[in-house]
Amino acid sequence: MNGLFGENLKYDLKASLVVFLVALPLCLGIAVASGAPPMAGLIAGIVGGIVAGSISGSHVAVSGPAAGLTVIVLDSISSLGGFQLFLGAVVAAGLIQLILGLVKAGVLGYYFPHSVIKGMLTAIGLILILKQIPHALGYDKDHIGDMAFEQMDQHNTFTEIYYAFIYNSPGAIPIVLIGLLILFLFEKPKIKTHKLFGIIPGPLWAVIAGILINETYRFWIPGWQLGGDHLVSIPELTSLGDITSLLTFPDFSLIADPNFWLVAFTVAIIASIETLLSVEAGDKLDPYKRITPASRELVAQGTGNMLSGFIGGLPLTVVIVRTTANVSSGARTKMSAIFHGFLLLILVLAIPGLLNKIPLSCLAAVLFLVGYKLANPAIFIKEYKKGFDQFLPFILTVIAILLTDLLVGIGIGMVVGLFFVIKTNFHRSLVVTELNGNYLVKLQKDVSFLNKAPLMKQLSTIPPGSNVVLNAVKARFIDHDIKELLDDFIETAPNKDIEIILEGFSNHVRQKA
Known part of the structure; x- marks a missing residue:
């Protein structure tokens, strides 16, 4: 693992392809759910991969737009009066994070209990599975990056699944089933290490199969062919000269307004907390158990947010979904995160037409696998065997995140965990x-x-x-x-x-x- 760059290159490249496939729909979905242009999510993903990834001291963490900030971004754009004014606040938030990193505030990340971090990972896995069921059935009313329990249309995670079974798209089901079969086969060592099949990771084979099946429907079962909201949707350029049209620059005219700084501090603090949580969780997933310098990560995120806000991107954090996909795909170094950023940049500009043929149902299959690895039933058994004082904070964190959101659930888990710490010290x-x-x-x-x-x-x-x-x-x-x-x-x-x-x-x- 600690060998030369070339020795890790094949592992990092394969992992970056998988992370790219996971990140692409999440970047777009989070942007739309946040009330921002779709390109804002892609910009944040690109900056998160290339810039934050380069500065970060983590070997496995992957940064990009975060689902946990969706509601904050939506409300902030409305309260400030426009997206460009919000971008100004994102730049300011990045500066605040940079300062927090320089004064070593990242040390706070080491005070989250193991049971709560494990609960967060498991809850994210369950949410991924539950949220992908509608997309697997071809019911794509909610964006693939929307991770909150309560939905904008007054529905919630469970009612969306109910409607998905009623209003499904038949063509999506064979695509997700075949995608899952391919992914299952590629988990087998014989196929994973095969000279031919092992070159391309399983998720990419699943995506290729999904595109081919959907195109085949046109000739055999036209009514089953998926289009519109059922496919990835990336803005397409008519020429390279149009690249600048995809960028949006910040407006700092409200810099003297207290509300501007309220938004900036809110984004900075919430993004920093989510980053520190995700970094801690990522270190636990890392098979080599390397420790990320937390304060350096805040510097990386602050720098990334300043640039992202300056060119029209959403605020970014370390994202546990992408980090999990990165680790489970065999990433060795942080080059996989950087490569995924370049893939977003190059492929989104070079082949948007082909990417727009990817059915969301085959990406749902990829995310099912990521979710299962985070929420494997064996994890519940393992935590239960550790004792009631470890299992209760774990399971309550899982339930709270499922029924609210990430930060509220973590807060509840922290309170329960603190209670057991006080109780233990009280008796001892x-x-x-x-x-x-x-x-x-x-x-x-x-x-x-x-x-x-x-x-x-x-x-x-x-x-x-x-x-x-x-x-x-x-x-x-x-x-x-x-x-x-x-x-x-x-x-x-x-x-x-x-x-x-x-x-x-x-x-x-x-x-x-």
């Missing part, structure tokens, strides 16, 4: 044992006011004439309320003929004569 901070009338009261780690009631109860049950050892050798911190309680106990002990021995209290409790 105070240990009382008794043997033949001799009591040992051990204060360990951090003893806070939360331990006052149980300590008071334990001390009150010690009978007169007992010998008590108060041990604070392992206590790193003792709250003032605890100190007062112990001082009072020590002071009144002679009245009950209780003999007290103090150990390790020289820096904690005032000893009274």
Whole structure:
């Protein structure tokens, strides 16, 4: 793995093709769902791959427009009064992220519990599967990048599946089934390492098959042929001179308006949180367990957002869906992320007509596989075996993300995880044992006011004439309320003929004569 560039090249190129196929519809779908031009999503994907990917210290993370920012972008464009004004705020948001990275704020990313990160990954996998069911059935009313539970049309993830079964397009079903069969076969080592078939990754074979099947419908079953909303839709250029027409430049006329900076800070903070979460999750997926410098990632994202906003792109983050596709496709280095950015740039400009023939149903098959790898049933069993204190934050994070959105779900998972941390420390901070009338009261780690009631109860049950050892050798911190309680106990002990021995209290409790 740590060999020369050439030794990793074939792995990174194959992975970049898969990431490109995953990123293409997501870039377009997120842009449309955000109320922005489709090209804005592609620009963000290109910048995320080439620029953020080059600066990033991650070997597996892939950046691009994020579904988690869809609602924020939609509301911000409306509140600021236009897309160009919003682009100005994106540039400012990138500058804020750059500063956060330079002051090493990325360290905050290391404080997310493992169970919550695992829950986030699993929830994303389940969402991918649920969201792709309508596209697999040829019901494409919602854009492929829309990951929220509640939809703009007052439907939700589950009602969309219900309508998909009623209003399906028959031609989509053979395409997705054959695509899944191809992907399943390419998971077999014999085919994956085959001299001929192994050169091209399974997802690309699935896409090629999807295009050919849909074109074949024209001759045999015209009513089954998919078109319009059922296909990828990329703006097509009539000449290379039209490239500049795809760019939109920011408007900074509201830079003195507080609302401008409110949007900028909101985008910067939410994008940074999503990036740090996704980087942490990506490191856990990395088979080589390499650690990404979190603050450097904020610098990469800030730089990327400044450029993306300046040329008409959406705000970008590290995206866990693309990162998962990258890892599962065998990427070795960050060159796969950079290559995928170049593929978006070159192929979108060179062969938009061919790309616009790709059925969304065959891309759904690719995303089904990505989702399954994230939400494999074995993951639930593994987390359950770790114990209730790990499984509950995990499963609640999964459910909360499924029924709300990424950040709300993560917040709920963090609260539950924090509860178990406090509960564990609460019980471990105070240990009382008794043997033949001799009591040992051990204060360990951090003893806070939360331990006052149980300590008071334990001390009150010690009978007169007992010998008590108060041990604070392992206590790193003792709250003032605890100190007062112990001082009072020590002071009144002679009245009950209780003999007290103090150990390790020289820096904690005032000893009274």
